[in-house]
Amino acid sequence: MTYLQTKVSLPIPKVLDWNDDPSNPIGSEYIIQEHVIGVQLHQIWPKMNSEQHMLCTKMLSLEMKKMASLDFPAYGSLYFSDAPIDTNVKIPFERGFCIGPNYSPIFWNRNPADLELYGGPSPNCGPWKDLTSYCLGLIETGFSRLPKEDTSHKLLPHQGSVQDHIRLLKISQEVMQKLVEDKRIQDAATPTLLHPDFHMRNIFVSAEEPTLITGLIDWQSTCIEPAFIYANQTPDFAALPEEPGEDMFESGQSEQKPPGCKEREWKDASICYQTYDVCMKGLAPKLRPARLLDPSLFRLFQYCHTTWRDSAAAVHRELIELAARWTELDLQGACPFSPTEMEVKEHARDYEDFETFQKLKLWLKRSLHTNSDGWVPNDKWDVARDAHRAAYEEWIQTARESESRGEGLTVAKADKLWPFDAR
Incomplete structure (x- = not known):
């Protein structure tokens, strides 16, 4: 928050006091910020008209452009230079700041739903000076999340055994090593800092003029990631509407108007989606390369570390599709992964369970x-x-x-x- 306030003009609330030492008189780390004026965007969004929605989306996109304009020498998280962390994990940066270990939940296992992992960090939290090192951090994180004892009695049908996950993580590492050699992926991997949860509940606007952004909160997991990690995420204020069909399990997002979706709602959301897309491609040079490329090139980077949480079927699917489309995606050389016909058939059965x-x-x-x-x-x-x-x-x-x-x-x-x- 301090760094951004010194570099760009963003409506970040002023920090009045903070302490990261749990032995302080209060007995807990704390941060006290000034009160943010206005209302949360999600509260006023239904009352706004289409023009206001579009203008608000444009203004928020411009705020993202400011963040994406900043340059960094490595992937990780920002710290003050005097932060009490080992000097061997500090990469000197601008005066008063350094880049240190990535403190995103991705690497620190802070998901309350994963109680057996909670609080145990990955053995490799960075920082990383290049994409190859960053990828190794993802793989080692994936390995760290595999259970240390037999859990076969409570596995989902499509979960896969620990040995299945070990094999898939090793294959993922080989494939990713090949992908990072591609110039397009290198161009889309510029170290980038963006708000990690840029959604309506964390955005405050003026109650009288809702296109005026008055505050952005919830910065605690802000990290410097490869641009493609952020590029294909769409905030909720710019997302196309999803509507379940008549079938209990019919879902998904489509460019076509979902049946039963109000014409005005769909048109309004489409305008916001297009506004955001144009701004990201045209005004944010770091994000443009990734948004113009096929998302299949980046999915493995986004999911390889969550194989145990999401099941073997999920990452197996990404590997099979990538191998099948290797030439179509104009990737050089041979794909390190070549599944057998039997493996593809067995995966199809598991993936059906995963989709269900x-x-x-x-x-x-x-x-x-x-x-x-x-x-x-x-x-x-x-x-x-x-x-x-x-x-x-x-x-x-x-x-x-x-x-x-x-x-x-x-x-x-x-x-x-x-x-x-x-x-």
Whole structure:
């Protein structure tokens, strides 16, 4: 926050006091910031007209352009020069600042849903002076998240064994080493600092003039990443609307207007999406190369470290598709991964289970108005619990009927695929 305030004009709240020593008189690290005037964008967005939506999207894109204009010599996180970290993990930067280990949740295992990993950092948190070293950090993080004891009794059908994950991580490392040799990927990997959670709940605007940005909050996980990590993310204020179809598991985002979506809502969202896309391609030179390239070139970098969380089927899919499209994507030499016909067939079965799991989870999130981990506000708990129970019974009944017909979805398998702990 201090660095950005000295370099560019952004509505970042002033820090009144802070302390990162848990032995202080309060007994905890803390930060006290000035009060941000205005209202959260998500509260006023439904009341804004189409022109205001477009102008607000443009103004927010310009704020991102300011952040993306700054140059850095390495990937990692910003620290004050006198930060109490080892000097061998400090890369000198501008006066008063240095680049040190990446403190994003990606490398520090701070997801409450992964209690067995919580608090244990990756053995390689950086900083990294080049893309090859950064990729090694991702791979070592992936290895660090594999369980140390037998968990086969509670694995999802498509999870894959620990040995499967070890093999896929080793293959991913070989493929990524080949990818980083590509000039296009190097050009799209410029060290870039952007707000990591640039969404409406973290953006404050004037209640009287909602196109005036009054505050940006929630900076704690801000890191310097390869530009392509940020480039193909779309903030919620510029995202195309998603609408579930009639089928319980029908979902997804499309350039075509979803059935039942209001014409005005779709047109409005499309204008915001196009405004954001044009700004990122035309005004943010660091992001432009990645936004113009096929996203398949970057997915492995984004997901290889989450193989255990997302299942072997997910990263296996990326590797198989990349191998199949290697020549089409104009990648040089031979792909280090060449799956057998049997491997592709077995993967297709596992990926079907993976898709079922993801669609089921998405349907539940929408139906219960929860997030990916199943969190709901206290005042909505009773209603959500009853709705969750009814949804589970409906899912198990579907499995009973499938099993009675001799199809693939059994009750035991359906129970394992259920994404939340409660039954």
